[in-house]
Each structure stands twice: as C-alpha cells, then as structure tokens.
Amino acid sequence: MSLNYDQAVEKYEPTLGLEVHVELNTKSKMFCSCSTEFGGAPNTQTCPVCLGMPGALPVVNGKAIESTILIGLALNCSIAPFSRFARKNYFYPDMPKNFQTSQYDEPICVNGYLDVEIETDEGVKPFRVEIERVHMEEDTGKSLHVGGATGRIHGADYSLLDYNRAGIPLVEIVTKIVGGTGKYAPQVARAYVTELRDILRSLGVSDVKMEQGSMRCDVNLSLAPIGSGELGTRSETKNVNSLRSVERAVIGEVVRQSNRLEAGERIVQETRHFQEESGQTRSGRSKEQAEDYRYFPEPDLVPVVPDSAWIEELRATLPEKPSTRRARLQEEWSVPAKEMTSLVNAGLLDVVEETITIGADPTRARSWWLGEVSRLANEREVDPTTLITPAQVAEVISLIASGDLTDKLARQVVEGVIAGEGTPAEVISKRGLKVVSDDGALMAAIEAAIASQPDTAERVRGGNIPAAGALIGAVMKATGGQADAAKVRELLLKHLGQGE
Amino acid sequence: MAAISRDDVAHLAKLARIEMNDSELDHLAKEMDVILGAVARVQEVASADVPPTSHPIPVNNVVREDVVRPSLTPQEALSGAPAQSEDRFKVPQILGEE
Numbered sequence: 001m002s003l004n005y006d007q008a009v010e011k012y013e014p015t016l017g018l019e020v021h022v023e024l025n026t027k028s029k030m031f032c033s034c035s036t037e038f039g040g041a042p043n044t045q046t047c048p049v050c051l052g053m054p055g056a057l058p059v060v061n062g063k064a065i066e067s068t069i070l071i072g073l074a075l076n077c078s079i080a081p082f083s084r085f086a087r088k089n090y091f092y093p094d095m096p097k098n099f100q101t102s103q104y105d106e107p108i109c110v111n112g113y114l115d116v117e118i119e120t121d122e123g124v125k126p127f128r129v130e131i132e133r134v135h136m137e138e139d140t141g142k143s144l145h146v147g148g149a150t151g152r153i154h155g156a157d158y159s160l161l162d163y164n165r166a167g168i169p170l171v172e173i174v175t176k177i178v179g180g181t182g183k184y185a186p187q188v189a190r191a192y193v194t195e196l197r198d199i200l201r202s203l204g205v206s207d208v209k210m211e212q213g214s215m216r217c218d219v220n221l222s223l224a225p226i227g228s229g230e231l232g233t234r235s236e237t238k239n240v241n242s243l244r245s246v247e248r249a250v251i252g253e254v255v256r257q258s259n260r261l262e263a264g265e266r267i268v269q270e271t272r273h274f275q276e277e278s279g280q281t282r283s284g285r286s287k288e289q290a291e292d293y294r295y296f297p298e299p300d301l302v303p304v305v306p307d308s309a310w311i312e313e314l315r316a317t318l319p320e321k322p323s324t325r326r327a328r329l330q331e332e333w334s335v336p337a338k339e340m341t342s343l344v345n346a347g348l349l350d351v352v353e354e355t356i357t358i359g360a361d362p363t364r365a366r367s368w369w370l371g372e373v374s375r376l377a378n379e380r381e382v383d384p385t386t387l388i389t390p391a392q393v394a395e396v397i398s399l400i401a402s403g404d405l406t407d408k409l410a411r412q413v414v415e416g417v418i419a420g421e422g423t424p425a426e427v428i429s430k431r432g433l434k435v436v437s438d439d440g441a442l443m444a445a446i447e448a449a450i451a452s453q454p455d456t457a458e459r460v461r462g463g464n465i466p467a468a469g470a471l472i473g474a475v476m477k478a479t480g481g482q483a484d485a486a487k488v489r490e491l492l493l494k495h496l497g498q499g500e
Numbered sequence: 501m502a503a504i505s506r507d508d509v510a511h512l513a514k515l516a517r518i519e520m521n522d523s524e525l526d527h528l529a530k531e532m533d534v535i536l537g538a539v540a541r542v543q544e545v546a547s548a549d550v551p552p553t554s555h556p557i558p559v560n561n562v563v564r565e566d567v568v569r570p571s572l573t574p575q576e577a578l579s580g581a582p583a584q585s586e587d588r589f590k591v592p593q594i595l596g597e598e
Contacts, residue, residue: 042586046571046572062565065563159593299555
C-alpha cells in the first residue's frame with residue numbers, strides 16, 4: 001500500500017533547496033546591445049556577441065549589475081567587494097557559444113535571508129529562508145524539437161534554434177538548505193517564491209511573470225527518516241511555472257520519494273520535470289554522471305568591484321519592503337490578518353490601496369473588490385483587476401455614501417460597468433438606476449403595502465417593530481429595489497405611530 | 501611535476517565531443533604533459549604576494565549603458581549556419597529515444 005502526503009511526512013523529514021531564475025527587464029541584453037523585447041520574429045535580436053562569433057567582445061550591461069545588487073540588498077545579502085564572471089562550458093545547442101557566461105565561486109551577492117509567513121495549525125508563523133547567493137548570468141535560446149512521436153526532445157528528428165532570448169540578463173537566486181519545515185515544506189516553498197516575486201516586483205527589476213517564463217523555479221527536494229539527522233539524495237524538479245505548482249511539485253516529490261524509500265528502492269540524483277496536468281514529476285536526464293562544466297574565469301570580461309558609495313547609493317533607492325507595506329496598510333485600514341492574507345493572495349492589494357487613496361472607505365473598498373468584483377471575475381475566469389478600475393469602484397462607493405445608490409443598485413452598476421456599458425454614471429443613466437428618495441412616491445408605496453397587509457400593520461401599531469420587516473420588503477419590491485431601505489423604515493414607522 | 505594521464509585526455513576529448521583513437525590519445529597525453537610542465541614553471545617565479553589573476557591589466561567595472569542598438573538580420577545571423585529552416589538554426593537530434 002502506498003503512502004499519501006500526510007503519511008509520508010509522519011515518517012520522513014523533507015529538506016528543500018530552491019533556485020529561482022529571474023529575467024531582468026533591461027532594454028538590452030547582458031553582454032551586448034541586442035533588444036530583449038519579448039515575442040520578436042526568430043533570430044531578429046542577435047549579433048556577433050550573443051551568437052558567439054570568434055573575436056566578438058562582450059561588455060556588461062551596467063543596469064543589470066545595479067538590478068542584481070538591488071536584489072541582493074533587498075534579500076539582506078552582503079555585496080561582494082570583488083566579483084567575477086565565469087564560463088560554464090557545456091555542449092548543448094541552446095547556447096551558440098558552447099558556454100554560458102555565469103558566475104561561479106565569486107558571485108556578486110552572498111549570505112542573505114528572506115522572512116516569510118506560513119499558516120500552520122497553530123496560526124500564522126514566521127519562517128526564515130536563508131539565501132546562499134545571488135549571481136548574474138545570461139538566458140539561453142529557445143529550442144523547437146521537430147519530428148518524433150511526441151514533439152519532445154527525446155527522439156526528435158532535429159531541433160530548430162532561435163537565439164533572441166540567448167543573452168538576456170538572468171539572475172539566479174539560490175537558497176541554502178531549507179530544513180526544519182516538517183510537513184509545511186510545500187507552504188514554505190510557495191510562501192518563499194511568492195514573497196520573492198513581490199520583492200522583485202516592488203524593485204521594478206523584472207516582469208516576474210511565471211507563466212511567461214520571466215521567473216522560473218527549480219525545486220530541490222530530499223527526504224530522510226525523521227530524527228535520523230541525515231540528508232537524503234535529492235532530486236531537482238524543473239519547469240515549475242506557477243506559485244501553485246511550486247506547492248504541488250513539493251507534495252508530488254515527497255509522495256514519490258517516500259514511496260520509493262518504503263519499497264526499499266534508492267532515490268536517483270536526477271533532474272525531473274514537473275507535469276502541470278498531473279502534479280507529478282517525470283524523470284529528465286540523470287545526473288549520475290557528475291557534470292563537468294570546467295568553470296574558469298571569463299577572460300573577456302573584467303571584474304565587478306562595487307565600491308561602498310555605489311552600494312549605498314543603490315541602497316538609498318530601495319522601496320518599502322512588501323512585508324512592511326502590508327503591515328502598514330493592515331494597521332491603517334484596521335484589517336484582520338486573515339482578510340489581509342486573502343487580499344494579498346488574490347493580488348488585490350494594489351487596487352484596494354488605489355481605491356482607498358481616491359477617497360473610498362477602506363472597509364467598503366475591500367469588500368467590493370473581494371466580494372462582488374471577485375465573484376464576477378470568477379464567473380468569467382479572469383483577473384478581477386482587468387474588469388473595473390479603482391476609480392470606478394471608488395465612484396460607486398461614493399454614490400452609496402451619498403445615498404444616491406443602495407447596495408443593491410450599486411451591484412447592478414458594477415455589473416453594468418463590467419459588461420461594458422460604460423462608466424458608472426453612464427450605466428446609472430442608461431439603466432435608470434436611481435434611489436427613489438421622493439417622499440411622496442415612497443409614501444404611496446407604503447400606504448399600498450399597509451393596505452395589502454392590514455394585520456401586519458396592526459401588529460406594528462401595537463408595538464411589534466420587527467413585524468415591520470414584511471411591510472418594508474413589500475415597499476422595496478414595489479419600488480424595484482430603488483428605495484433606500486432605511487428611509488422606508490423611518491417613514492413607515494412614523495406613519496404607524498412608532499417613529500421617534 | 502605536471503601529470504596529465506591518458507584517462508584525463510580521454511575525458512576531455514569526450515567533453516569536447518572530439519573523437520580520438522588510441523594512438524592519438526597516447527600521443528596527446530605525452531604532448532599535453534610537456535605543455536603543462538612548461539606552463540607550471542611560471543609557478544616557480546610567482547611568489548606568495550602575487551595573487552592569481554584572470555586579467556593581465558588591473559581594470560575593473562567596465563560597463564555599457566542599457567541602450568539597444570540594431571541587431572543582425574536573420575539572414576546575416578544565419579549566413580554561416582551549416583543548416584537552417586524557418587529562420588532558425590537547424591541542429592541534429594540532441595537526445596535519442598528514452
């Protein structure tokens with residue numbers, strides 16, 4: 001019988017290691033002036049440098065160095081006083097040079113950490129993920145495998161290479177061994193990648209779009225019997241391209257490895273590929289034959305020696321940390337921790353902040369985005385922030401506050417805006433959505449309600465205030481929901497001799 | 501003092517995807533050993549106060565502005581390619597069947 005995840009983590013302790021690759025959003029490539037624009041026609045963004053022509057000389061993109069130092073500073077790293085590039089030699093056609101310019105034993109940033117928060121059985125708890133290094137390198141070209149049964153690299157007849165992406169600045173962020181997570185390994189992995197993404201986004205150094213590959217995660221995972229104090233053999237899972245997949249890849253590997261160990265088999269040190277559909281991993285090339293990249297210092301590039309003045313200049317430009325910002329907003333808006341987490345996980349923090357900045361009440365701004373707008377977005381399977389703007393939500397909220405709209409009418413306005421009927425004002429005039437505040441019209445409806453339910457009216461007259469609900473409901477129905485319920489209640493009670 | 505074995509040469513040849521027969525390996529192992537021996541003599545004159553370097557001139561922090569300049573056309577880029585298709589470089593099969 002096979003172990004499921006819960007059974008696996010009762011017997012085995014997972015150990016993680018996470019490698020995240022981020023494409024920087026510089027205009028030009030790492031070592032040449034070719035454009036980094038996404039989606040160009042094949043091989044329209046290459047030159048002798050990124051094609052590895054003999055005699056071509058690379059020169060580093062200064063902006064890329066600054067971006068990498070900023071990342072290092074934001075991750076609490078030390079910035080190395082002396083740093084060099086190295087050649088990583090390998091034969092694979094994704095790099096026309098037959099080597100990747102990377103960094104080896106002298107990376108630019110070392111020894112940092114990132115604090116994350118995870119939800120545990122005992123509430124939200126902090127967890128520190130230590131960073132081993134942050135280094136600079138370059139992205140590879142794109143391969144298209146043609147022929148064969150599956151369109152995959154295995155058994156393809158030949159491959160076609162587009163080198164537009166080869167040489168785009170890439171930063172690799174490597175954690176130290178992450179142990180002590182116990183059963184929360186999947187949550188820690190996801191929280192780390194999420195927080196890292198938010199930090200990189202706040203720095204403005206990358207698009208951090210996992211689905212487009214500008215941020216990619218490799219998950220190293222090993223298991224050892226709990227209490228053994230040992231480290232098991234690890235697998236490296238590539239192709240993990242969403243936050244949810246990070247979590248699923250860890251779960252998938254814990255289950256797979258634990259069942260191999262239970263069956264008395266050994267774990268092979270290898271690269272595995274994450275399968276989005278199944279949440280399982282599939283074996284890639286085996287690493288049994290230890291790689292021999294023959295790293296050596298890159299002779300065509302000079303060392304990077306950041307002086308402290310430059311580093312401090314960069315440090316002064318660091319934006320507010322996402323975690324600090326969250327704590328600040330949570331206090332300013334007096335939001336419960338759990339709701340704050342919902343806002344962040346739903347990616348709504350920015351729009352809610354903007355809605356509030358325009359002048360909307362914090363509680364209403366949150367509940368409209370998390371409630372009605374998110375509900376409509378779920379129905380359409382799109383991102384809520386693409387449906388309506390913060391200014392439009394703020395406008396609707398202000399119309400509720402001024403008494404021009406009831407909540408019910410406001411929902412219709414939001415629905416109209418999302419359906420493409422125009423601005424809130426346009427939807428209101430087209431659909432004729434106005435609160436009936438004309439006392440005469442309301443009184444007529446109230447009298448009609450009393451006439452149709454004389455017994456109820458009598459009970460209210462006798463002091464049974466809650467009974468008024470049925471009459472108010474009838475008035476609301478008669479006015480098509482366009483009356484202000486509080487006003488109806490006030491007029492009705494007064495009319496039945498129960499007003500103040 | 502230098503020592504490069506026949507196995508080292510065979511390993512390097514494999515990494516560099518160069519096919520070598522037995523007599524070529526024997527020959528090259530001897531030749532490379534001599535070359536390494538000659539280069540190793542540099543260490544005899546390098547004293548402890550001379551740090552290893554990858555550059556003959558002490559120049560640091562040479563960077564360019566992040567500015568895009570025109571690239572080659574696909575025709576120019578592919579002009580030296582042994583094979584091409586659909587404006588891409590065409591390379592032989594990378595991995596066989598699993």
